Amino acid sequence: MTSREQLAWAIVAIPTIVAVLVVLTPRRAVTAVAVTGAFVTAGLALALGVLELRALGDPVVGNWIVVDAAGALLVSVVAVVGLATVLVSPAYLAGADSSLGPAHRQQHTYFTALYAFWAALLAVPLVGNLGGAWLLIEATTATSALLVGFSGKARSLEAAWKYLILTSLGLGVALLGIVALVAGIPGGGIGALSWRALGTYSSGQQSALVAYILLVAGLAAKIGWAPVHNWLPDAHTEAPPPVSALLSAALLPVVLLVAWRSEHALAPVIGIRAGQDVLIFFGLVSLAVAIPFLWRSLPWKRLLAYSSLEHMGVIALGIGFGTPLALAGVAVHIAAHAVAKAVGFYAATPLLEHEPRAAERSVTGIARTYPALGGVMGLSLGALAGLPPSPLFLSEVLIVAGGFQAGRSWPAAATALLLALGFLGLAHALLETTVGKARRRGGRHRRESRALAMLGGISLALLLALSALALWLPGSDLVGALLAGIT
């Protein structure tokens, strides 16, 4: 077993063990165990990312484990967001007045579900076959639904129920696609579902295309692509803010990776263009559905949720265009969206303390009453809008340019137009949220302001680093490795 394989197993095993440990730990030590486990998990995941960067073009490919450039990118993103989520969770729990389980076990319930969810999220990019990926995605549904409904309040129960039922039905359709694929792959069994074996499908192009469409349409319900996105705004809005960050910044792109791997693996059978067309369709529809909502005055977390719909559409388009420029954009977009969106959701905890009505209506003039919070929210929204020099601006330019490079002028032009409209909507929200007319007076938030300034500083540094990366990435070996995939 290579060091990368050992690390891959450890990255999944450690959070699973911590999930069990948390149950057995006395209440006063739960946070310490959770935070320690988060640093260990994230450290191992980032080490895997570095090792993969040093071995680009030489992926580890087996029936159960795959370590390649795209997987390492996603594992690193999930690790960083997971670590930050664990670190900000005690602040959320300190103010939580109700929960799904018994009050004295609130922390145990929360961190056990969070770690189980995180373990499944880290496993999906590393799993070596489509069947295993499906099982893990289904496992994320069960664990994350518990987190979405964690507060036990009526609205969160409604959101969790919608999420559970809609994504489970979607995954049922995806499983039908998988069964149809297995039927056409010689040999059968688990080996037939390994990423490389998918390309050996031999029952004809038409039936492979049907299976692929069933698979992607089913996964779309989980990714939150329109028109099967109905659960997304509700779940992101009603989940605890740290969990919303993990849902948006980690879960959605992780499931999207499975759609990407499937498209790549099945391209020799269904044709490169047909597979990409499906992704471009979902990308454009998601963008078109999201934009009108970005123009409306929405509560903070709901606005971020619709922004997730927009950004998952952009990533789908980048993968659908499939050129080196577009894939460079996709890599930057996944990482930058994760940073900007996670920061936005983390800011919701102090926002809801500062202005409880923010749960149900849009907020204005936060920078006037709570400058540190306004600064962090402005940073998040500015980056998500694609305000230069946001890395998301650069990644969107790369993706649109990639679309023209691929000869897909109409979808690329439509993407550019929709992104411009989305930018205007979010820019308006940015101005209103930060420097608009304040609805209440400011208060003293000295201690929280220091924490927010640190969060904002780290996020700004990460975003600027990603902007620099976006300039260097096109033409690099990393993009070559993303293009090659695991074939």
Added chain:
Amino acid sequence: MSGGLLWILVAIGLAVVVIRRRSVAVALVTAQALVLVGFALYDAKDAGDVVAAGALAVRAVALAALFLLLVSRTRELRPVHARVPPLVRAVAAIAFALALTWLVPTLGLDSRNGERAVLALVAFGIVTAATRRATLFHVLGIVLVENGLALAALELPGGGSLTIEVGVAVDLMLIALVAGVFHERIFAEFGTGDSAALRTLRD
């Protein structure tokens, strides 16, 4: 699988779409799963097939126990009527099943009749979840879809993967357990398992 058995599976699925009582619907999806277990054991070629059939049986019995427990703990004061009358539900389910059969030319299973039955069960499950207001029926819709997928696994030309089949059964039980937790909390919060109460979140 014989045409008669396939018809029985599809008829049970359609009955779940139209039936009013939750406990009867639970009995029907359980009976459907047990028919699948019977066929899986009859058709088993090796120990792996027997284990897969065993996992399906455990899943069927465990879900039945869970759902009946939920029914007994969440008795409705008034019947929860579906959004759509039974006859319209049946017509919609059959139309959706026929549309799916027409849209999906082939799945590559052992027989075309088996494929049609699989697609019909998937369609019936989706229609059940979409048209019923009682929250437990939403979960039963998912179980109907999964029963259809279990039938598809039995109809695979080269056989399925034992690991995946056991994994799917475990995942479904996990989902049903979480759904059970939420079903009870929804009942406690709203005083009913009527999903019409779950409509506050919209734009």
